[in-house]
Amino acid sequence: MQGDPFYSVRMRAAKHNSHENGGKHISGGEMISTYDTIKYAVNELVEKAITHSRGKPDFFQVQVELIHEPINLVKPLEVQTNEVESVECGQALARRILENSGVPKRIVEKAYEVIAECSSIRGAILLDIQTGQRLDNWNEKGVRVSRMDWLPSNFEKWAIHQHIPPSSRLKEALVLATKVCDHPATIAELCWSDDPDYITGYVASKKIGYQRITRLKEYGDEQGCRIFFVDGIQNVSTYISYLEKQPILIQWGEDDDR
Template sequence: MDQSRLYSVRMRASEKESHENGGKHISGGELLSSYSDLRMSVNTLLEKALNHSRGKPDFFQIQFEIVNQPIKLVNPLPVQTNEVTTVKEGQELARYLLKKTGVPKNIIEKAYKQIPEYGVRGAILIDIQTGERIDGRTDKGVRVSRMDWQTGNFEKWAKSKAVPTNPRLKEALVLATKVCNHELTIAELCWSDDPDYITGYVASKNIGYQRITQLKHFGDERGCRIFFVDTLSDINTYMSYLEEQPILVQLEEDHETRVD
């Protein structure tokens, strides 16, 4: 991929109405693409939107624009899979891992009590000092954007770690890597709104990307994405990084990340 001229390609799809008019969110996606690969990138996101377990979209939007900012190369977070037998066990492990990242126990419990109230399409930001939501985006949340992982490099990483080249893992790990690369991010807690996918994760710089095989029940369309942040610096600069800073995840030849 020619990194001197890349395009940010973004997709969103919903049912009945657009997201702004209260439509049900079906799918979203992000890619960085060269000009010559734009058709393939658009088709990839189209297929994702049209073949999603949340339903068939009535509203679909895809856009691309050239990336004018310098692109930052970031090594992927180390990955570990934690097998659990119940959702309760998975959520207890998630709480334990969040505490291990440095999020205070009372803030974790306060965030969990508020999860049913959020129902947002993007991520919410929670201050680890107060437990309050601070992004100010109501039902929209923050959408992390302008990020990708070249297929060849991702496949090389997957082979070296003996993990399947799963597009879902790639997409989630790219996002978590970008989010946790910023100094204000203490941890991320996430599980999908896909009713057929119950695996989620906790991620941070100090524990890596910790997959948990059960964080919700099959058939549940409620997802969760929380970024626990330390607001000692400008939160607007942080949100600008999440939404605008282009990132390419890349396994460096001479500095491999360990997978436990």
């Protein structure tokens, strides 16, 4: 693991212009690769960009960078799936799980107001659970978590052991949630996709793990959500730099299962 250098491989795709020129965000992706596998990582991200349910991009960018920092190995959050029969039940459950994770009720309400105001964003919103203030820049960009991945062989071993179909969507979301929740200032995360064909979302926290909820929106809806509830942040830019720059690989072993 140590020895060979790793590379961060990132993609972002947009329609009707680039992101910075007001285009519609289509898709993004972030991977960690060795030198030998860069071409496969780039290919996977190009494939993701050009076959997306939010539309055909007319702008996309793939960026490859050598990672200088040592990579942290982190165990995946435990996963549970909560089957719900309607969006209303799913959203009510999401609110309860957030409160059980330590997010005050009034901040949960505030989060839903913020979601309603952000129609299209390619990153995550940071919300302070003491003040209810948004800590990122209130722009349409949000904070994009990067430099994280899970080697395919280890992910597949985990999925077989958990009896979960090994989808790349679940992998990407669990990798992100595990990285974000591994930071001591993160209290919880709320997420559902902005892809019109995917309605399962989740609430995650160190305390309750990765709680999937099978319906958090209706099919066809292109409004997504990703909010990190944070507490006790002294320096916002240090927290954001952890999200963007600290390299993390998820690694699971059978012994990790309690």
